[in-house]
Amino acid sequence: MxxxxxxxxxxxxxxxxxxxxxxxxxxxxxxxxxxxxxxxxxxxxxxxxxxxxxxxxxxxxxxxxxxxxxxxxxxxxxxxxxxxxxxxxxxxxxxxxxxxxxxxxxxxxxxxxxxxxxxxxxxxxxxxxxxxxxxxSLISLKSMSIMLSRIAKFQSFEETLQAFEKLEGKLSDGKQFGTDEFNLLLRAFCTQRQMKEAKSVFNKLYSRFSPTTKTMNILLLGFKESGDVTSVELFYHEMIRRGFKPDTITFNIIIDSYCKRGRFADGLRLLEEMEQVNCFPTLQTITTLIHGAGIAQNTTNAQQLFDEIPKRNLVPDSGAYNALMNAFIRSGNMKSATRLMDEMEENNLLHDNVTFHTMFLGSMKSSGIDGVLELYHKMISKKFVPKMPTVVMLMQHFCKNHKVDEALGFWRYLVESGYCPHSHAMDVLLRSLCSHGRVDEAFECSLQILERGRHLSKTCFRVLEKYLIEMGDEDKLKKLNQMIKKLQIVLPPSTGHAVGFSSFSQDCVASI
Structure with a gap:
């Protein structure tokens, strides 16, 4: 070698x-x-x-x-x-x-x-x-945050609190956790938009820990992610009432909340208020406002904010370009968006997943499947592998436009690149292949998922099961069932995962 x-x-x-x-x-x-x-x-x-x-x-x-x-x-x-x-x-x-x-x-x-x-x-x-x-020494706040956030997402409120206590017992060397660990617990619920639970924990443990502005920002961010601007404003006032001084992160969160709700003018007003209290805007602040201007379809303000970035002694990054690109696309100006994409390359800024996802959305609206295919081939030529939301979006667009060969080619590109595509992408591709009479290829894609130690979805298995029964292909159906059962031994299925034959298919297989 x-x-x-x-x-x-x-x-x-x-x-x-x-x-x-x-x-x-x-x-x-x-x-x-x-x-x-x-x-x-x-x-x-x-x-x-x-x-x-x-x-x-x-x-x-x-x-x-x-x-x-x-x-x-x-x-x-x-x-x-x-x-x-x-x-x-x-x-x-x-x-x-x-x-x-x-x-x-x-x-x-x-x-x-x-x-x-x-x-x-x-x-x-x-x-x-x-x-x-x-x-x-490897166990850090970040690793504890990963554990608590996932437990909060997939398990109950009580189990999350028990996990927090378990971590405290195992990792604190006899000492109680402090404010940093308390913040992790709050973040776990806020990340999942479980604000009722977050407020319950905050009120219950407030006296035990000493909350900081960071603590309040975590809760504020949770309300923002829940899409409730009123709750963001109310909690901000509660934060001030409790004696906490807002910082740049506080203002960024509220500005983002306004912008995502189309209240761009309120975002600009807060920018002025921010500067008046010597809380200097960051690149994230300006990028958020550019995105907000795009939502309001105000490309003039979006461009103006982008042009101001160097004047503020900041350097535009991929995020700032992506925000302006999104603003142009929302207003139907694909020419300017494409120009920005080229400008990123000239400035040695890599096209990231947001860049491609944004441009694919624009191409779908402006030039349809031909524009999408042109951008797709450009992405593949760069050996870029997009994230799963973009993969699913492209798979859906190809299949919707009857480009089954392109969808299957994309699947093979992902697999050959060492990726194991998400089950949502598999569901879309499998339905399209089966509906076009390409059941054998759908079966092979299903095997690739199972061979890589990933579960098939119930939807995926039921569709393939139906077509294999109609074809009278007992061997393929049995092989799928055996692989699903074998995987379950080491990786128990979750809700939505295939568990094997339905009672109907068992009867059909027996009669074949």
Whole structure:
């Protein structure tokens, strides 16, 4: 393997090796980047749990390349590709056994995030307990926040409070948690827009902790995310009444709340109030207002705010460009939006997922499927893999316009790139393939999901089940059922996941 030969040479030159490993995410060696992509794809493609994955790690991952940066980036890609959480867990445990590897908080947090996103809480607690014994310094406020936020999302109010108490018992070394940990608990509920629960916790534990402006901002943000401008205004006044001084984050939250409700003028008024109290606007403040001007279809103000960014000694980033781009698209000005996209490249600003998602929406409205396909091929040529909302949107648009070949080609591009597409994308593609008589291809896509350790949705399985029964293809239906049952042994299904044959299909299979 060319990479290993070059890596062996680097081992003889420690200074170059240090430079290679020490540099940041975007700037490591192209050889190392290739190896990260290769290992990620091997992990995603591995037929787990049909075969144990540890022996594969030992065969394909030389101990010489297992560095902190390598492990962090593989886990980051596994997270982005919606990999099976157990595979990521096994990879992290494998890396811990390598004597040269020094685990980082980032690697631990990514593993924890992957597990909890798939609701594998027993494994997440197992991971926390193991790290607490072996590398207690890795456990941070961020890792606790990941755990509490996911429990708040998928479990009950009482279970979230119990998790908070459990973390306090395990991690506080006999001391009680303080305000920072209290803020994490509030954030867990606010992130899920569970404001009734957040206020209940706040009122119940207010006397035990010492809330800060950050505490109040977390609650304010929760009200904003709930879309209730009145509650935002009322809580802001309560915050002032309690003696808390608003900061830049406070003003940014309220401005965002106004802008998302189309109250752009109120956002501008608050900007003036902010400056009057020597609370200087940040790039986020201006970007939020540009977005608000777009919602109000006021492209003149949007452009003016964008042009003011350098005058405020700020530098526009991708977010600012995306906000102005969105403003142009909302007003039907695709020409100016496209010009901005080109300007980003001229200024060495990468097109991110928001850039492509925004431009795809504009293309759908202005030029239809032809414009979408042109932008799609541009994105693919850059080897850019969009996030799942964009994947689902494109899949729906292709299938709606009867571009089944493009939809299937997009699916294969994602899989070949080492990604495991979301079940929503699978549902859309499978329906379209089956309705066009391409049931065998739909079946193969379903196998790819299951082989990568991900559940099929009930909707997906029922559609495929119906067509396979009509075709009299008992073998394919049995194979799907066997793979679903086998996966359930290690990864219990959640609501909405396929659990196997329906009673109707059992009768049909028996009669075939």
């Amino acid at each position: 060319p990479f290993l030969g070059r890596f062996s040479q680097l081992l003889q030159r420690p200074q170059q090796l240090t430079l290679l490993v020490g540099i940041g995410f975007r700037f490591y060696s192209s050889d190392l980047e290739f190896e990260i992509k290769r290992i990620t794809k091997i992990i995603n493609d591995h037929p787990f749990p049909d075969q144990p994955i540890r022996p594969t790690f030992a065969q394909v991952i030389p101990s010489a390349i297992i560095s902190t940066s390598f492990v962090e980036n593989v886990l980051g890609r596994l997270f982005a590709t919606h990999s099976n959480g157990l595979k990521a867990f096994e990879f992290f445990k494998f890396s811990l056994q390598c004597s040269e590897f020094c685990p980082s908080s980032d690697a631990f947090e990514k593993t924890l995030h992957i597990l909890t996103r798939m609701r594998y809480f027993s494994k997440a607690w197992e991971l926390i307990e193991e790290i607490q014994k072996t590398h207690p």
